[in-house]
Amino acid sequence: MKAMARSGLRLAAGLGLGAVAVVAEVVFVLLSALALLFVQTWPGPRRVVQRQVGHLARRLAEAHRRRLGTFLGIQCSPAYPDAQALSYIATRWPLGVLGAVVLFSVILGAGYGSLVIIGWFIPDVRYPVTLLVTGCAGLFLLFLAVQGVLGVATLERKLARRFLGPSRQEELQRRIEELAVSRAGVVEAVHDERRRIERDLHDGVQQRLVALGMLLGRAVRGQDPDRSAELLRQAHEESRHALTELREVAWRVYPTALDEAGLRAALETVVERSTIEVALTYEIAAEPRRPVATVAYFVVSEAVTNALKHSEASLIRVDVREEDSRFVLCIEDNGKGGADSSGSGLIGLAQRLAALDGRLAVNSPRGGPTIITAELPCV
Structure with missing residues (x-):
């Protein structure tokens, strides 16, 4: 209910600002028409006036584009010519x-509709039937006006799409380009992940197993029972370390907790495995889709790992929430900052997110704090 009320108020505010802008638009259109009419027969001055009119029209159109994006949720491309801005x-x-x-009708209908409620608290109403009929008529007007608000918002969207927004063909072309880039990024991220796994196995587990084989070989060839026992003890320690590192590699490849217990449990495991304090805030009611949950887990895991390695932080905050049908992750640490958003780790995260139409933002000034924000569509 609160979300509907906020959405309604935001919509009304957007239409109200659009109504206020009518005065400036009418004045601009009249003055522009007069100016162009006066210089119609002089090519040089006409071009100058057309350029200035187009520039002013673009400024007004940009103001409307921001209004539509902020209050009505209508996103328009800034790449439109001045002539289309003037037409808009x-x-x-x-x-x-x-x-x-329509907004005036909403206020009027709400005012008259409130008479139905007020009538219950006023004793000795002189004309109760008139009061009731007026209140019901006000409620009916309010209903129609609310539908009118939605209709005007739809017309605003269509008009903006017609003059400011990209055409259907341009939008499809942009989408194809985005998919091609994200696909290439995913392939590169997969290759990077494979190289990292190979490096972890080669430098970690493989070296442990080589050392284990050497210790066992020396123990078999040894003649001294005490020395052989010591070598076997060392081999046992190496096998434990190798098993631990193998589990670490397997966990980084894909955590079983994600399938068995869900995203929250997997993130809590990341918190438990951290060597510094990690404060987790999880405000998601329903379990997200498996692709979204997988990407969200790796974003948090990689961000926490980077903070442990490079930030010198003493506290990491992980905030997981849902905003306007978007799955939002915010990872903040109190370290020294200076994280490079073009680094291979963060680029890999951005590529993972782009594959699901998500986006990554990194804010890491020198001296900190570092704030990594990732957004993913819930649907």
């Missing part, structure tokens, strides 16, 4: 007037 401003002002009328 010239055709939008009637829609702004309609928005003002």
